[in-house]
Amino acid sequence: MQSSFKKTSPTPVRRRRLYVWLILALGSLAAASLLLAAPAENYEALRLASEAFYEISQKYVAPKSGEEMLKGALRGMMNSLDPDSSYLTPAEYQEYQKGTLGPAAEAGMELVFKDHLLTVVSVLDGGPAYRAGLRPGDHIIKINGQLIRNITTQEGVRRFQGTAGTKLKVQVLRNDVAKPLDLEIILEPIRPPLVTSQVLQGNILYARVPGFTDDTPAQLAQVMDDARRRLPALRGMILDLRNNARGSMEQAVRTASLFVGEKVIVSIKGRKPDTVQIYRGKERDIVFKTPVNVVVLVDQGTARAAEIVAASLQNHGQARLLGNKSFGLCGITRVMPLKDGSALIMTVAHCYTPAGLKITGNGLTPDVEAKKLETAALTPAPGSPSPAVDQDPLVKQAIDLIKQGRSEALARKASTPE
Amino acid sequence: MAMVTKNRTLISILAALLVPAVLGFSGDFYPGHTQTLRLKGQVLEPAEERPRDDESLKVFAQVIDLIEQNYVEPKTGKDIIYGAIEGAVSTLDPHSSFLTPEEFRELQIETKGRFSGIGIEITLKDRILTVVSPIEGTPAFRGGLMAGDQIVKINGKPTRNMTLTEAVRLIRGPQGSKVTLTINRQGFPQPKDFVIVREIIPIRSVKARVIDGSIGYIRLANFQDQTSEDLRNYLQKMRQRLKPFKGLILDLRNDPGGLLEQAVQVADEFLSHGLIVYTQGRSPKEQSMHFYARPGQEGEFRNFPMVVLINEGSASASEIVAGALKDRKRAVVVGTKSFGKGSVQTIIPLEDGSALRLTTALYYTPSGQTIHEKGIIPDITVKDPEIPDGKSLQVLRDEALERHMRKEGLTDKPWNQPLTKQELERDPVLAEGVEIIRNWPPPTLAKQPSSS
Numbered sequence: 001m002q003s004s005f006k007k008t009s010p011t012p013v014r015r016r017r018l019y020v021w022l023i024l025a026l027g028s029l030a031a032a033s034l035l036l037a038a039p040a041e042n043y044e045a046l047r048l049a050s051e052a053f054y055e056i057s058q059k060y061v062a063p064k065s066g067e068e069m070l071k072g073a074l075r076g077m078m079n080s081l082d083p084d085s086s087y088l089t090p091a092e093y094q095e096y097q098k099g100t101l102g103p104a105a106e107a108g109m110e111l112v113f114k115d116h117l118l119t120v121v122s123v124l125d126g127g128p129a130y131r132a133g134l135r136p137g138d139h140i141i142k143i144n145g146q147l148i149r150n151i152t153t154q155e156g157v158r159r160f161q162g163t164a165g166t167k168l169k170v171q172v173l174r175n176d177v178a179k180p181l182d183l184e185i186i187l188e189p190i191r192p193p194l195v196t197s198q199v200l201q202g203n204i205l206y207a208r209v210p211g212f213t214d215d216t217p218a219q220l221a222q223v224m225d226d227a228r229r230r231l232p233a234l235r236g237m238i239l240d241l242r243n244n245a246r247g248s249m250e251q252a253v254r255t256a257s258l259f260v261g262e263k264v265i266v267s268i269k270g271r272k273p274d275t276v277q278i279y280r281g282k283e284r285d286i287v288f289k290t291p292v293n294v295v296v297l298v299d300q301g302t303a304r305a306a307e308i309v310a311a312s313l314q315n316h317g318q319a320r321l322l323g324n325k326s327f328g329l330c331g332i333t334r335v336m337p338l339k340d341g342s343a344l345i346m347t348v349a350h351c352y353t354p355a356g357l358k359i360t361g362n363g364l365t366p367d368v369e370a371k372k373l374e375t376a377a378l379t380p381a382p383g384s385p386s387p388a389v390d391q392d393p394l395v396k397q398a399i400d401l402i403k404q405g406r407s408e409a410l411a412r413k414a415s416t417p418e
Numbered sequence: 419m420a421m422v423t424k425n426r427t428l429i430s431i432l433a434a435l436l437v438p439a440v441l442g443f444s445g446d447f448y449p450g451h452t453q454t455l456r457l458k459g460q461v462l463e464p465a466e467e468r469p470r471d472d473e474s475l476k477v478f479a480q481v482i483d484l485i486e487q488n489y490v491e492p493k494t495g496k497d498i499i500y501g502a503i504e505g506a507v508s509t510l511d512p513h514s515s516f517l518t519p520e521e522f523r524e525l526q527i528e529t530k531g532r533f534s535g536i537g538i539e540i541t542l543k544d545r546i547l548t549v550v551s552p553i554e555g556t557p558a559f560r561g562g563l564m565a566g567d568q569i570v571k572i573n574g575k576p577t578r579n580m581t582l583t584e585a586v587r588l589i590r591g592p593q594g595s596k597v598t599l600t601i602n603r604q605g606f607p608q609p610k611d612f613v614i615v616r617e618i619i620p621i622r623s624v625k626a627r628v629i630d631g632s633i634g635y636i637r638l639a640n641f642q643d644q645t646s647e648d649l650r651n652y653l654q655k656m657r658q659r660l661k662p663f664k665g666l667i668l669d670l671r672n673d674p675g676g677l678l679e680q681a682v683q684v685a686d687e688f689l690s691h692g693l694i695v696y697t698q699g700r701s702p703k704e705q706s707m708h709f710y711a712r713p714g715q716e717g718e719f720r721n722f723p724m725v726v727l728i729n730e731g732s733a734s735a736s737e738i739v740a741g742a743l744k745d746r747k748r749a750v751v752v753g754t755k756s757f758g759k760g761s762v763q764t765i766i767p768l769e770d771g772s773a774l775r776l777t778t779a780l781y782y783t784p785s786g787q788t789i790h791e792k793g794i795i796p797d798i799t800v801k802d803p804e805i806p807d808g809k810s811l812q813v814l815r816d817e818a819l820e821r822h823m824r825k826e827g828l829t830d831k832p833w834n835q836p837l838t839k840q841e842l843e844r845d846p847v848l849a850e851g852v853e854i855i856r857n858w859p860p861p862t863l864a865k866q867p868s869s870s
Contacts, residue, residue: 045482045495048770052503052516055766060510061700061777069506074481076505077498081489087481150508270490336484340477347490 049073074342075150082347082360083112083119084331086152090341096154105164105187109134110245110303112329113153117141121327122245122301124193125210129160132185134172136243136301141180142171154345164188193246195219200390203233204402208240208389209255212247212305217254217285224258224287236293236402238395239313242323247305249279249332249351255305256312257281259294259319263354265312268332270349277349293405294319295398298366303327311353311364321366322398328363368401370394478502500772511777513761519771528621529677531642535590536597537619538563540582541819547577547585550823551830553619561614563601565823570609571600591616623676624648625829629667629837632660633855635848637669637829638684641676641735646683650715652833653687659834665723665855667848668739671753671802675734678762678781682709684735685742688749690718692784694742697762699779706779723858724749725851728794729802733757740794741783750860751796752851760790798860800850 053069071089078087088096108127109120120138123130141148143159151159160168166187171180193211200206205227209216227234249266256265261283268277296310296319307326313319330351336344351359371393389395485493504516517525527533537556538549549567552558569577572588589597595616602609623645627635634656638645657663675681678697685694689711696708726740726749737756743749762779782788821827828841828848842849854860 043495044770045499046479048496048768048772049499049502049506051768052774053506055768055774056506056510056776059700059764059766059776059778060514061761061779063700064510068509070478072509073502073506074478076508077481077485077502079505080498080501081485081493085489147512149512150505271488271492331490334488336488338477338480342477344481344484346484346488348488350490 072150075152078344078346079113079116079150079152082331083114083153083329084333084345084347086113086154086345088152088154088343088345092152092155092158093337093341093343095158096335096343105162105166105189107132107134107160107168107185107187108190109160111140111153111156111160113151113156116150118148118151118156120301121303121329122211122243124190124246125208125243127190128185128188132170132183133181134170134183134185135174136299137175138181139173140170141173142169144169152345160185160187162187195223197223197227198389199227199231200238200395200399202399202403203231203235204399205231205234205237206240206389206395207237209244209306211244212251212255214251216247216251217258220255221258221285221287228288234292236295237288238295238297238398238402239309239319240297240395241302241306241310242297242299242394243301244306245301245303245327245329249305249308252305252308253279253281254285256309257285258287259313260316261286263312263316265354266308267352267354268349269352270332275349293402295401296321297394297398298323298326298364299370299394300324300327302364303329307359307364308351308353311355311357311359314364314367315354320368320401321364322368322401323366323370323394325366326364328359328361330359368397371397503772503774507774507776511761513759513763513775514777515775517765517773517775522765522767522771522773525765525773528640529642531623531644532618532620533590534593534616535619536561536563536614536616538589540569540585540589542582543819547580547582550819551825553622556619557614557617561612563599563612563614564603565825566603568602569599570602571598573598574600593617620644622648624652626652626656626833627829627831627837628656628660628834629842629852630664630856631836632662632664633852634660634663634666635669635837636666638673638736640673641680641684643677643680645676645680646687649684650687655833663722665725665858667725667727667851667855668749669727669848670732670736670740671727671729671847672731673733673736674731675736675759678735678738681735681738685739686711687715688718688724688743689746690714692746695738695781695783697779697781699762721748723855725854726751727847727851728753728756728796729847730754730757730793732794733759734761737789737794738781738783741787741789744794744797745784745787750798750854751794752798752800752854753796753847754799754801755795756789756793758789758791758793760788760792798850798854800847802847803844 053066053073056064056069057066071087074087078085107129108124109129110122112119112121118140120129120134120136120140122136123134140156148156164187168185168187170183170185172183173180192213192215193209195207195209195216197205197207205224207220207223209220224237227237249268253265258281260281262280264278264280266279268279269275294313296313298306298310298321302310302323303326307328307330310319310321310326314321331347332349332351333345334348336346338344347360353359353364357364482495482498485498486495500516500518507514507516536558537553538558539551539553541548541550547569549558549563549565549569551565552563569585571577572580572585575588577585589599591597593616596613597616599612599614600609601612621642621644623639623642625637625639629635634653636649636652638649653666656666682694690713691711694709694711696706698706724743726743728736728740728751732740732753733756737759740749740751740756744751760780760782761777762781763775764778766774766776768774780788780790818827822830825831828837828845842852
């Protein structure tokens with residue numbers, strides 16, 4: 001205790017030394033006064049940073065501009081928080097503001113910068129990235145020969161937007177594949193992802209949601225309602241949320257509402273206790289008036305809105321989750337412009353499932369694990385078409401589950417939440 | 419495979435991410451752990467004021483403040499400052515990095531070439547903590563631990579779901595202290611406790627074998643404090659026991675490098691005089707050094723034939739050795755182009771126990787060539803067997819592990835046990851090296867352009 005007390009009360013001598021460092025490292029007089037005003041703990045932290053900057057400025061093999069290092073430091077700081085938090089330079093922030101209108105063309109994949117790696121969360125079915133051979137979980141290590149280091153999620157996403165026809169060479173590391181893969185993506189305009197469906201043998205409805213849009217809840221409601229009317233013997237439903245990381249919380253809530261009605265779908269908690277918000281659906285949204293055996297397919301590419309839907313269905317006993325652990329990313333971010341025209345994107349709240357699980361960092365554990373596949377089957381060659389739905393091993397497993405009927409575990413679960 | 423190799427795994431993962439070389443690691447030099455410059459409170463004249471930096475610094479402070487006020491989880495200044503330093507360092511070259519206190523400690527263990535523990539390599543095999551091999555002569559070996567033993571508990575703590583790092587941390591400890599491993603082994607009716615007293619365990623980076631009863635084979639896994647000494651010992655033994663001693667094959671394939679001094683000493687072992695390597699930093703005073711060979715070492719004896727094996731995984735220190743021996747025509751270099759890392763890193767400890775690994779200088783071979791991004795070109799190109807496309811790393815690792823546990827790896831047998839024909843057939847690069855020594859001198863040696 002004593003030593004830590006000492007550390008947090010800097011002596012005047014130490015202050016002066018720091019003052020000297022900062023002048024050397026950053027060429028600024030304001031630095032010292034700024035530090036003296038900071039709380040003791042921040043003082044320690046800033047002193048460490050200035051020590052590091054000083055060493056770099058003195059000893060690195062080539063001269064380095066302080067400006068560039070500071071930008072790198074700001075990026076690193078935000079990246080260390082979580083994959084959704086980013087620092088945007090003034091130029092990047094301007095691009096970001098334009099980008100909200102939707103890019104002319106893109107690769108059709110969701111990316112995050114996580115654990116120092118630009119990682120593919122999900123790949124849009126049949127989109128440019130999918131056809132190029134990218135798969136969820138891939139790490140992009142080079143774009144057009146350039147090594148990817150310390151970029152932000154936002155910047156990573158922007159690299160894959162541009163004009164239609166733009167070719168991007170990417171080098172990709174895939175888990176369990178020894179050699180990096182060289183792939184080429186050609187950007188193209190992406191239409192909003194649509195819900196597709198078909199009725200599988202045995203009166204089972206299969207619905208694929210590749211990503212969420214404002215129209216998704218209505219589209220899915222239509223599909224479910226059609227099946228309910230046309231198939232009196234509807235035995236079950238497979239809701240395929242694999243490889244789906246696109247969508248907003250509101251879209252997720254409206255979609256989950258089709259299954260769980262007015263029950264709690266998700267709650268949002270920030271730092272302060274008074275920032276809890278609980279989201280419920282509407283009872284009249286419920287499509288199936290009689291219980292239908294629903295299996296939701298999830299995998300490591302299931303994130304954000306898809307995780308909200310999957311968790312709420314699971315928690316309320318409306319569905320079993322089948323597949324692999326989901327990505328675990330669901331936060332509410334806020335954009336905070338800074339004085340110099342740059343901006344922060346910062347996670348200010350987390351999503352919690354009705355059962356109280358924080359989605360970010362945890363992910364959803366499926367009720368039934370996917371059967372293990374041969375490695376060859378997991379890594380299809382670039383350009384290979386996706387298999388027919390009823391040939392998909394996980395869909396087959398889902399059909400078997402539905403045929404076995406609702407397990408007792410599910411019945412028990414239905415009574416627990418809230 | 420932990421214990422000995424845990425940190426290398428970390429570095430190799432990083433390197434694998436940063437470089438396209440497959441199974442090739444970028445290594446680093448640490449010319450001594452330099453101390454931070456201390457200014458002892460002297461007041462220097464402020465440099466001319468730069469308003470843009472001033473603005474940047476204000477933004478920096480504002481960001482810390484915003485995170486503390488608004489981020490979804492409470493964060494202290496310390497939490498975020500590591501991220502900041504990492505971010506700043508990542509604007510430098512790929513070989514510069516920030517080390518957390520834990521990473522720094524691991525690095526020190528690796529470069530010192532010794533730690534206090536019991537002397538086993540462990541791995542997670544089918545998610546069970548498993549002994550890969552007890553290292554001969556260590557407490558684990560004497561205590562009767564065997565390859566394939568499953569470690570169920572460490573000091574009573576179940577190892578289920580334990581990470582390798584955590585297991586290593588629990589097994590290591592101060593010299594003279596005890597650790598209890600609960601071991602499950604085929605043939606045990608129930609798990610049995612092994613109480614083992616920890617001692618200082620040397621990490622061996624040098625392994626050796628004998629070919630044809632007359633050719634020495636020495637493999638360097640990396641360059642740490644003990645490397646040149648171990649190399650010298652093997653060389654002495656070979657010279658005493660192999661009659662005739664026809665030559666040496668020095669295998670630097672997949673050797674990611676290590677300490678600069680060790681590279682110099684290894685090259686010196688085979689050279690009697692002249693320049694080995696020189697470095698150039700930003701300020702000529704601090705980082706520019708020339709390293710010369712001294713006469714009188716074992717490897718200079720009668721200038722015996724010598725072949726150096728390299729591949730794209732041979733980096734930094736390996737390239738200094740290969741470059742010097744090639745430039746000075748001491749050895750024929752066989753294999754594929756080396757990695758091409760021509761920079762020197764210095765470890766700079768920071769005051770809270772973390773450290774910077776900073777590129778402080780570039781190095782050049784005796785002929786004035788930079789290795790940077792060029793690599794060492796072998797005199798004779800022979801490729802390692804291709805890794806089949808799409809074959810998973812896990813499968814490759816498992817295969818290597820199985821061989822290692824059965825003691826079938828090239829360097830798992832005692833040094834004086836002759837290499838078999840099959841072993842040579844599996845390794846075409848080594849086989850070529852043996853051929854060259856059998857038919858010494860090679861025609862290529864005469865054709866080499868002379869260096870200044």
